[in-house]
Amino acid sequence: MQSRSVRTIECILFDSDGTLVDSEPLSFRLLAKMMAGHGAELDSEQLHTAYRGWKIGEVIEALVDEQSLDLPDGFETAFRARQVQCFEVELEPIPGVRSVLRSLSIPMAVVTSGPLHKVRKALELTGLDGFFGNNVFSAYDLGVWKPDPEIYRIAARRMGYPIHQCLAVEDSPIGLEAAATCGAVPVFLNRFGETSGYENVIEIASMGELRRLVTTFQSR
Structure with a gap:
C-alpha cells in the first residue's frame, strides 16, 4: 500500500462491481454463454480483462461489431433478467469487504455506472446494503458515466x-x-497486478x- 496524500478524509465513495461485489466474472460468463447461442466465440476471462x-x-455493441452478430431485439433486457437470476445463486462480496x-466509522456511498435496481439487488444479496442505505448513486440517474469524473463530484456533493x-x-x-481525475484521493483495488497509469493513485x-489506509488518514 502506498500513500502520498496529506488530506483529511471525511467520506468514502466506492465503486460496486469488482470493488464491493464479485459480479463481473459471473456477468461475463453469462454474456459469453448467451452470445454463443447467436454464433459468438468468446472467452469469459478475456472479456473480463478487456x-x-x-x-x-x-x-x-462492441462484441456485435467484433463478432458480426445479429442479436435479437431485447437481448440486453434478457441478459439483465438472467443476470439477476445468476446473482441470486452465485454472487459473493469481494473477500474481506464486509x-x-x-469497521469503518465514516460516511460511505456507492458510485456506479450500473442501473440502480441491479446494484441495490447485488448489495442486498451480499448483505452489504445496510452499510449504504440510500447512498447509492447510479450513472443512469445522474446522467453521467465513468470515466467522466463528474460522476464522483456529483456524488460527493450529494453526500x-x-x-x-x-x-x-x-x-x-x-x-x-474517473477516480484519479475527479479531485478525490483515488484508491486502486489492484486485485490483478495491473499498472494504474496515474501517479496520484x-x-x-x-x-x-x-482499513489501514483510512486509519492512517484519520490519525493525521
Whole structure:
C-alpha cells in the first residue's frame, strides 16, 4: 500500500462491481454463454480483462461489431433478467469487504455506472446494503458515466462533502480514470497486478489494506 496524500478524509465513495461485489466474472460468463447461442466465440476471462468496468450496453455493441452478430431485439433486457437470476445463486462480496465496512466509522456511498435496481439487488444479496442505505448513486440517474469524473463530484456533493475530502475506491481502468481525475484521493483495488497509469493513485491489493489506509488518514 502506498500513500502520498496529506488530506483529511471525511467520506468514502466506492465503486460496486469488482470493488464491493464479485459480479463481473459471473456477468461475463453469462454474456459469453448467451452470445454463443447467436454464433459468438468468446472467452469469459478475456472479456473480463478487456471490458471490466464498461457499461454492459457498450460491451454488447462492441462484441456485435467484433463478432458480426445479429442479436435479437431485447437481448440486453434478457441478459439483465438472467443476470439477476445468476446473482441470486452465485454472487459473493469481494473477500474481506464486509468486515472492512463494518469497521469503518465514516460516511460511505456507492458510485456506479450500473442501473440502480441491479446494484441495490447485488448489495442486498451480499448483505452489504445496510452499510449504504440510500447512498447509492447510479450513472443512469445522474446522467453521467465513468470515466467522466463528474460522476464522483456529483456524488460527493450529494453526500455533503468537498470532493477533495473523499476517497474514491475503484478496481477497473475505466473507473480509475474517473477516480484519479475527479479531485478525490483515488484508491486502486489492484486485485490483478495491473499498472494504474496515474501517479496520484494509492494502490491496495486487498480490502483489508483499505482499513489501514483510512486509519492512517484519520490519525493525521
